[in-house]
């Protein structure tokens with residue numbers, strides 16, 4: 587028995603879809619508040635002032651701000667001219683069937699009612715904003731880890747070099763003292 591497939595929207599029907607949109611804004615760095623420096627308190631309570639690396643891009647100096655993406659999906663009018671069904675995914679395009687290059691919109695992102703579409707846009711924007719916030723938090727945490735690691739690493743190097751310096755200074759003083767004693771005898 588041949589099955590009948592019902593497509594959710596008719597060709598030529600006036601629709602709305604979740605039109606993508608976003609922009610980047612600059613916000614003060616959450617760590618240094620624009621001062622480009624942070625104070626790190628070590629485990630023993632001593633404080634170190636460091637260049638802020640939260641607002642640093644690569645090896646450039648800190649910028650004092652970070653960029654954040656603001657999502658602004660909004661309803662856009664859409665008249666489907668072609669439809670494609672692949673598995674259980676239905677996509678439409680505003681380009682006619684003769685077009686060889688076209689963009690598609692998923693049926694679940696389409697609405698016949700503008701208000702319903704606007705609600706879906708708002709929800710999409712909130713979801714993206716939450717994802718963006720989580721990504722930003724993860725990024726800041728990873729930068730904190732790398733800065734704390736660098737501090738620990740360099741602190742370790744300083745201690746080791748100080749011990750070595752002390753060792754070599756002692757050796758040098760011993761040799762110097764012996765040389766002076768010898769000179770004293772010869773004189």
Ligand SMILES: [Zn+2]
Pocket residue numbers: 615616617618619620622623638639640641642648649650651
């Ligand atoms: Zn900063």
